[in-house]
Amino acid sequence: MRTLVRRLAAMAGVVLLGGLLSATLVRLAPGFDVDEQQLDSRLSSESVQALRRVRAQDRNLAAFYLHYLGHALRGDLGQSRTLDRPVRQLLAERLPVTARLVGAGLLVGWLCAVLLAVGATMARRVACDMVATILSGIFLSVPAAVLGLLFVFANAPAYLVIALVVFPKVFSYTRNLLARSYGLPHLVTAYAKGVSPVRILLWHVLPVAGAQLLAVAGISVSIALGAAIPVEALCGIAGIGQLAWQAALGRDLPLLVNLTVLVTIVTLAANWGSEFTGQRFRTSGA
Amino acid sequence: MKRVRQFAWLFLLLVTVASLGAGLWAPADYAMQFREAPNSPPSHQHLLGTDELGRDRFSRVLYGTRVSLLMAPAAALLSTLLATLVGGVAGYLGGWWERVAMGATDLFLSMPWLFLLLAVRAMLPLNIAPITSVAVTFLLLGLLGWAASARVLCAGARGLRDSDFVLQARASGLRGVRLLAIHVMPNLKPVLAAQFLISIPVFIISEANLGILGLGVSEPLPSWGSLLRELESFTSLGFEAWKLVPLALLVLVVSGFQIILSRNEVYA
Numbered sequence: 001m002r003t004l005v006r007r008l009a010a011m012a013g014v015v016l017l018g019g020l021l022s023a024t025l026v027r028l029a030p031g032f033d034v035d036e037q038q039l040d041s042r043l044s045s046e047s048v049q050a051l052r053r054v055r056a057q058d059r060n061l062a063a064f065y066l067h068y069l070g071h072a073l074r075g076d077l078g079q080s081r082t083l084d085r086p087v088r089q090l091l092a093e094r095l096p097v098t099a100r101l102v103g104a105g106l107l108v109g110w111l112c113a114v115l116l117a118v119g120a121t122m123a124r125r126v127a128c129d130m131v132a133t134i135l136s137g138i139f140l141s142v143p144a145a146v147l148g149l150l151f152v153f154a155n156a157p158a159y160l161v162i163a164l165v166v167f168p169k170v171f172s173y174t175r176n177l178l179a180r181s182y183g184l185p186h187l188v189t190a191y192a193k194g195v196s197p198v199r200i201l202l203w204h205v206l207p208v209a210g211a212q213l214l215a216v217a218g219i220s221v222s223i224a225l226g227a228a229i230p231v232e233a234l235c236g237i238a239g240i241g242q243l244a245w246q247a248a249l250g251r252d253l254p255l256l257v258n259l260t261v262l263v264t265i266v267t268l269a270a271n272w273g274s275e276f277t278g279q280r281f282r283t284s285g286a
Numbered sequence: 287m288k289r290v291r292q293f294a295w296l297f298l299l300l301v302t303v304a305s306l307g308a309g310l311w312a313p314a315d316y317a318m319q320f321r322e323a324p325n326s327p328p329s330h331q332h333l334l335g336t337d338e339l340g341r342d343r344f345s346r347v348l349y350g351t352r353v354s355l356l357m358a359p360a361a362a363l364l365s366t367l368l369a370t371l372v373g374g375v376a377g378y379l380g381g382w383w384e385r386v387a388m389g390a391t392d393l394f395l396s397m398p399w400l401f402l403l404l405a406v407r408a409m410l411p412l413n414i415a416p417i418t419s420v421a422v423t424f425l426l427l428g429l430l431g432w433a434a435s436a437r438v439l440c441a442g443a444r445g446l447r448d449s450d451f452v453l454q455a456r457a458s459g460l461r462g463v464r465l466l467a468i469h470v471m472p473n474l475k476p477v478l479a480a481q482f483l484i485s486i487p488v489f490i491i492s493e494a495n496l497g498i499l500g501l502g503v504s505e506p507l508p509s510w511g512s513l514l515r516e517l518e519s520f521t522s523l524g525f526e527a528w529k530l531v532p533l534a535l536l537v538l539v540v541s542g543f544q545i546i547l548s549r550n551e552v553y554a
Contacts, residue, residue, distance in 0.1 A: 260401055
């Protein structure tokens with residue numbers, strides 16, 4: 001219980017600092033004061049002045065952040081400047097879309113990576129290992145945005161892009177982990193004594209490698225969320241990633257800070273969740 | 287595998303030399319428009335055809351490769367330096383320094399850095415010069431991408447701090463910066479080199495992602511990211527395969543780095 005409270009306190013601290021850091025970075029960017037709308041020749045000088053006044057409210061970073069935190073504690077996340085809608089409403093609408101996309105992508109990516117890594121390691125053939133390595137190497141070298149574009153062109157589901165982004169990282173980690181596990185002296189002995197490969201995998205390899213694999217699960221969530229930005233922006237999916245892209249193009253500070261805080265919370269929760277599960281797995285295995 | 291790694295080094299060297307000499311063998315300037323021949327297919331005059339503004343695609347690929355291959359290592363150098371400063375020094379000093387530095391590293395690792403990068407890059411002035419956009423894009427990549435390397439370097443420096451030879455050097459009266467410079471840093475070199483090499487393909491791919499989203503290097507200066515934006519207007523892969531040359535080059539270069547890195551896995 002004490003550990004949980006300490007963890008939650010640390011998480012709250014990181015989230016607060018993360019929000020402040022994102023607001024600071026955005027505020028320090030040299031073009032912060034400029035709004036694309038100010039360049040619209042159809043606007044009168046009064047309208048331009050009004051736009052500048054709105055911008056000036058965010059100029060004092062401490063005031064902006066304290067004001068934001070005060071309202072956020074009451075459940076008010078502010079108003080999106082570009083979309084002219086409450087941020088809370090936007091997040092509630094878009095979060096499930098991204099959760100579905102990222103969830104499906106992670107599931108498929110992990111399944112392919114683990115199955116291929118197990119297959120390549122158990123086959124014990126250089127050719128199998130090389131084909132699997134080349135395949136993962138190719139996907140590791142293609143930007144998520146390009147995969148997104150190619151999938152739009154091929155009319156394929158977008159979650160496969162997330163799966164392909166996650167796959168090579170999980171595959172190379174799993175393959176290395178399994179190779180190391182299979183090299184352990186007691187497993188070499190088990191092989192020599194004729195224990196079946198399936199039994200070795202289920203009884204001796206997975207319990208050892210499982211805990212370490214779970215630790216990567218948290219990181220893969222963060223990778224998938226990063227890939228969601230170009231995928232959603234290019235595939236026209238109305239999720240958090242597309243919202244971040246729109247907020248960035250529209251210089252929407254309230255929306256950007258909220259999105260950063262939200263994704264930081266998700267990333268932290270995923271990391272700590274996987275770490276906790278890994279510990280439990282290790283303890284039960286021991 | 288050694289042969290493959292040698293081939294990867296050779297390929298990267300060739301591509302780098304070809305891009306550095308872009309001014310010598312590119313048939314046209316990257317911004318020069320052949321207005322009578324927009325979207326033209328490959329020919330003797332334009333080896334990879336022209337883009338929709340009539341610019342020679344081969345020249346743009348050469349110049350774009352130069353931008354990406356010069357700036358990504360520069361950003362990787364910056365991030366490795368920052369990682370050394372934060373992780374290496376914290377691991378060497380230990381105690382409070384290490385706790386604070388690792389807290390900052392954890393903070394950066396939990397931040398969605400592509401979200402941050404997108405936000406900060408979008409906040410740049412609207413009339414930003416192309417060369418400034420290149421510098422700022424890669425500067426941001428370097429400034430935001432140090433955390434993972436810092437963690438690895440901290441662990442390496444901590445290991446060295448507790449090693450016998452460093453203890454012996456301490457006992458002999460060697461302390462502070464001299465101990466760091468003479469015994470710790472030289473032994474961290476393989477880790478530093480591995481982290482530097484790991485960062486290069488990561489930054490190349492990040493720039494490409496930003497470029498495709500329209501938040502990378504500003505026009506008319508090409509980079510792999512801005513060249514890949516052309517894929518957005520694709521209607522048929524089969525008939526315009528030459529448009530895939532920048533993508534093929536990017537994949538080959540990043541794969542080259544991955545192959546070289548496979549030797550340094552122990553330090554990664």
